Amino acid sequence: xxxxxxxxxxxxxxxxxxxxxxxRRRLAGEITEDQFKPLRLMNGLYLQLHAYMLRVAVPYGTxxxxxxxxxxxxxxxxxxxYGHFTTRxxxxxxxxxxxxxxxxxxxxxxxxxxxxxxxxxxxRNISSDQWAGxxxxxxxxxxxxxxxxxxxxxxxxxxxxxxRKFKIAVIxxxxxxxxxxxxxxxxxxxxxxxxHGAAFYVGGGMGRTPxxxxxxKDFVPLDDMLSxxxxxxxxxxxxxxxxxxxxARIKILIHELGADEYRRQVEEEFxxxxxxxxxxxxxxxxxxxxxxxxxxxxAAAPDAIDRSDPDFAVWVDQNVAKHKVPGHxxxxxxxxxxGGIPGDASSAQIDLMADLAEKYSQDELRVTHAQNIxxxxxxxxxxxxxxxxxxxxxxxxxxxxxISDIIACPGLDYCSLANARSIPVAQKIATRFSxxxxxxELGELKLKxxxxxxxxxxxxxxxxxxxxxxxxxxxNYQLSLGGSGAxxxxxxxxxxxxxxxxxVVDAIERVTDKYLETxxxxxRFVDTFRRxxxxxxxxxxxx
Amino acid sequence: xxxxxxxxxxxxxxxxxxxxxxxxxxxxxxEPDEDARALIxxxxxxxxxxxxxxxxxxxxxxxxxxxxxxAGYVGELRAQGDVLVDQIAYMKRCGFDTFAPEKELxxxxxxxxxxxxxxxxxxxxxxxxxxWKLRHG
Amino acid sequence: xxxxxxxxxxxxxxTWWTGADWSLHIEDAADVGEHGEAILAAEEGxxxxxxxxIINGEQTADGPRPAHIKDRIRALGPTxxxxxTLKPADPAAGDWxx
Numbered sequence: 001x002x003x004x005x006x007x008x009x010x011x012x013x014x015x016x017x018x019x020x021x022x023x024r025r026r027l028a029g030e031i032t033e034d035q036f037k038p039l040r041l042m043n044g045l046y047l048q049l050h051a052y053m054l055r056v057a058v059p060y061g062t063x064x065x066x067x068x069x070x071x072x073x074x075x076x077x078x079x080x081x082y083g084h085f086t087t088r089x090x091x092x093x094x095x096x097x098x099x100x101x102x103x104x105x106x107x108x109x110x111x112x113x114x115x116x117x118x119x120x121x122x123x124r125n126i127s128s129d130q131w132a133g134x135x136x137x138x139x140x141x142x143x144x145x146x147x148x149x150x151x152x153x154x155x156x157x158x159x160x161x162x163x164r165k166f167k168i169a170v171i172x173x174x175x176x177x178x179x180x181x182x183x184x185x186x187x188x189x190x191x192x193x194x195x196h197g198a199a200f201y202v203g204g205g206m207g208r209t210p211x212x213x214x215x216x217k218d219f220v221p222l223d224d225m226l227s228x229x230x231x232x233x234x235x236x237x238x239x240x241x242x243x244x245x246x247x248a249r250i251k252i253l254i255h256e257l258g259a260d261e262y263r264r265q266v267e268e269e270f271x272x273x274x275x276x277x278x279x280x281x282x283x284x285x286x287x288x289x290x291x292x293x294x295x296x297x298x299a300a301a302p303d304a305i306d307r308s309d310p311d312f313a314v315w316v317d318q319n320v321a322k323h324k325v326p327g328h329x330x331x332x333x334x335x336x337x338x339g340g341i342p343g344d345a346s347s348a349q350i351d352l353m354a355d356l357a358e359k360y361s362q363d364e365l366r367v368t369h370a371q372n373i374x375x376x377x378x379x380x381x382x383x384x385x386x387x388x389x390x391x392x393x394x395x396x397x398x399x400x401x402x403i404s405d406i407i408a409c410p411g412l413d414y415c416s417l418a419n420a421r422s423i424p425v426a427q428k429i430a431t432r433f434s435x436x437x438x439x440x441e442l443g444e445l446k447l448k449x450x451x452x453x454x455x456x457x458x459x460x461x462x463x464x465x466x467x468x469x470x471x472x473x474x475x476n477y478q479l480s481l482g483g484s485g486a487x488x489x490x491x492x493x494x495x496x497x498x499x500x501x502x503x504v505v506d507a508i509e510r511v512t513d514k515y516l517e518t519x520x521x522x523x524r525f526v527d528t529f530r531r532x533x534x535x536x537x538x539x540x541x542x543x
Numbered sequence: 544x545x546x547x548x549x550x551x552x553x554x555x556x557x558x559x560x561x562x563x564x565x566x567x568x569x570x571x572x573x574e575p576d577e578d579a580r581a582l583i584x585x586x587x588x589x590x591x592x593x594x595x596x597x598x599x600x601x602x603x604x605x606x607x608x609x610x611x612x613x614a615g616y617v618g619e620l621r622a623q624g625d626v627l628v629d630q631i632a633y634m635k636r637c638g639f640d641t642f643a644p645e646k647e648l649x650x651x652x653x654x655x656x657x658x659x660x661x662x663x664x665x666x667x668x669x670x671x672x673x674x675w676k677l678r679h680g
Numbered sequence: 681x682x683x684x685x686x687x688x689x690x691x692x693x694x695t696w697w698t699g700a701d702w703s704l705h706i707e708d709a710a711d712v713g714e715h716g717e718a719i720l721a722a723e724e725g726x727x728x729x730x731x732x733x734i735i736n737g738e739q740t741a742d743g744p745r746p747a748h749i750k751d752r753i754r755a756l757g758p759t760x761x762x763x764x765t766l767k768p769a770d771p772a773a774g775d776w777x778x
Contacts, residue, residue: 007674010661018659022629027690029727030649031627038600039629047731049754051692080764095764097691121600151664151674157636158609158667161602237606242575276613278666280675287678341760412750413758421753423760473748 001062001364002147002291004112011154012109015116019043020102027099042122042160044115045101049416052096055118056108060128060146060170061089061367063113068354068365070111072347078104083350085335085343087407087458088167089127089367090118094414116154121162123153123233127169129177130368133292134376136324139191142172144289145198145225148280152226159233163240164248166233167205179369179485181213182206182461184250185232190219198225202232202262203254206455210491211251214259216266224270226279231270235262294325295362301327301379312387314436318398320383323376331361331375331386332368334397334405338434339427342408343371345395352393360386369458369485370407370446372400402439403447403512404430407458411451411468412475418451420468420475421501425449428505433512442512444524446484461485463526464511465492466504477504481511481537482529493534495541507541514540556593572623579607586616593643596624605637612638612668628652632659638668681711681739683746684720685754686732694754695729696744702729705766706755707743742776752777 004012019039026036040046044055056071063071071091075083078100079093086092096104108114117124126146133141149168153159159166169180172189180186186201197219204213220228236250239257254262303326307313321330333353336342345353353373357365360382361375368374378386390396399405406429409415411422426449433439448462452469459465465480476498483492499507512525514537519528529537556572557565559581570591573579582592592611594604608620619641622634626644631653634642642648666673683706684697695702697719699710712719716734723729736747746752756777757765767773 005678007662007677011664011674014660021655025652027727031629033724033730035599035627035629047687047692049750050694050757051687095692099690121602154664155633155660156665157633157663158605159602160633161600161605161630234606238603242601242603272613276666278673280673281679283679284675412753413760416750418750421759423758427760475749 001064001143002059002288008112008151009109012112012114012116015043015114015155016102016105016109019105023098023102038120038161040101041120042117043101043105044118045096045098046119047416048094049412049414050094052098052101053092053094053414054096054101054104054115055086055090055092056113056115057118057125058090058113058367059150060126060132060143061130061369062128062132062143063365063367064363065354065358065365067111067113068350068357070107070113072350072354074104074107075347075350082344082346084341084410085345085367085371085373087369087371087409087456088125089130089369090125091367092410094410119165120160121164121166122160123156123162123166123168125167126150126153127167127178127183127369129171129173130366130374131177131321131330131376132172132366133294134323134328134330135173135175135177136322137175138171138173140172140189140196141289141292142170142187142189144285144292145187145189145222146170147288148226148285149229152229159237162233162237163242164245164250166236166250168229174487176485176487176489177368179458179461179489181489182210182458182485183213185229186213187225189222192219195221197221198228200228200232202266203251203259205249205251206458206460207249208246208453208455209252209255210455210460211255212489212491213251214254216259216263222285223279223282224274227274227276228266228270230278231266231273234269234273235265239265295364295377297325297328297362297377298379299326302381303327305380305383309384311391312384315387315391315396315398316383318402318440319396319400323378325377327380329378329380329383331378331383332400333373333375333390333395334399335372335395336399336405336430337394337397338399338404338430340394340430341423342406342426345373349393349395352389353395356386356389370405372405398436399439401444401446403433403442403445403464404439405446406430407446407448407462409450409452409457411449411457415451415456417454418468419453419470420451420477422449422451422457422466422468425466425468425477425501425504428501429508432505432509441516442525444526445512446526447508448483458485459483460491461489462492463524463529464508469498471498474500476500479504479507479511479541481534482526484526488526490530495534495538497542510540511537554591556591573604573607575601575603575607577607579610580614582611582616583614586611586614586618589616589618591619591621592616593621593623594639596622596626599625599627599630605633608634608637608639609668628656631656636663636667636669636671681737681744682713682716683709683735683737683744683751684712684716684732685709685735685751686724686729689727689730692730696755697723697729706746709737709744711739711744745776749777
């Protein structure tokens, strides 16, 4: 993975010094909260429901054991002994003090971490495929491109006061494990005539008005990627709406202009930007890519897995994925214990995962947008030892992609933007469906819950989605069906009137019962829904 | 290089519309929603382009500034309005060389802001050599 | 009743105006009546509170109770982590919120 050179260190250190000074000026009253707010947001610091919340960047979801241990240290020293992994592969701490923020950023900088641009109207964390470098289906590792984009977007002087936030994802496989089509810019590295290039999808997003990003350019030569991105951003910075915060994302601009006109403007700007010489030379890409070289895995490692422990076998079947190198596997660690808080991990659990990564996974971990953790390079012969350690720490729930593997935003328990609590709903659903046999019978069922219209829980992209709303002062939950954030991307359809907390759990049970009645061989829930439509489900829910 | 501008004795910057219909103005003011490229045919007539920042959150002026420098404008490029010390460094990178903040800035803070960044990741309008070029020459 | 609430600037903790000072405990909150805006402006200007705002509440036997569940969650802590709330040992605390 990428290691900072002297320049990267200097930039992060300068940012820490800058923000430390801004905090000092705020505490001394030299700047108002209104002036300070965009500055602290650009350093990942929110003022939230219970305290300040700090969102630490995990660039394209990749980190090593040293960094993971620092995240545990921060939880223990400055917070309440746990962290929350997010739908953009980052981690959040909910009980941060402003006066501690400079020290926290210094601690992070000591292990090449930061909270730069994890909030604010700027380019956010570049996300990627959590199985990059390990999955057999990728045409290349997308993360060197994500790193190149990260550096290009960091402290970008022209794009730090955009109309709204800007999220970029980069993948390199046809299977979309990063919800790429639902980003402001989604890039897929593709192959054409023996060459690699970048397909640019621009204008996706969730929130109030969810949209799937249209294809703007099917093949941007890789040497032009940054210039093309710059052109996309400049058109947005100049023409994105600034009159209405709910219409300020690039998806609205593209929707209003039309994809063809947006493309035309970008092409014109690109021709001009390309002449500026902002694209780094291949040598810079090669320098970065060399740090993502495949780890030294022994392809002759034993392929057999001893399945005699039945609990271990169940976990292998559900949570362990195929690695491109024989004798190895991708371990998916569920942060969704039944009845637990989705995405949360205690400092002890974070330390344990760091230890396992160091010992068994080439010292590397990934954070997924589904709020789980991945050990990407584990020898099959070590899986049992890994599982035992995870199991002892409550991290071995064998529910990857099952109905209890819920994506949930923090909701009204933590977030000042929320209209309803999301975590208790997630807990009730997971408890209702806790029987593993029942879950496996239902199969792949991606359930996503947002506590407000901002859709941080990605509910529009849920096979089953739940949106918490405020209905005359009471929490109410709208149900939607048929969304997907994968390569079969689609936006969910609302079923009808909403429910209270217990009502929505009952409604989901009626939906899943209907699915089991209706499905044909091999059909996932979302496939059945797409085949038969809403009507039978609506009938089942409402009678 | 960084000045707090006072308007006494200075030729007023006319609006874009007025400039485009006048033949002798040498200073123009660009609002956030106006197209900087409208000035490109006339850059050699201009000694001053003032780019308005009515609200510091509205970042359109950063693009306007870069576009003007990229087109070869070498005159004075001034950021006017809700300009806070925390935006100065990025503004300078985008090509601004003077600043007319509504609320006067502390000059020590300005010096600190301009000295903050040792290097820069990306090329912009200030001629700074980006880090990728320092790495490879 | 009208309650004035905000966050402590340095720590971020939720605070309630008591009539004279700021408290972490909603039980200490005072009814600011029609004077809320003036107090808010003075306290925010002096940086004794951050992001303050006025809410509706009612006086109950247990003390002031905010009208909206969001502010009750702010007053106590997350409903899903009773151990992190201001009343970790009180099993009835969650009922007060909901």
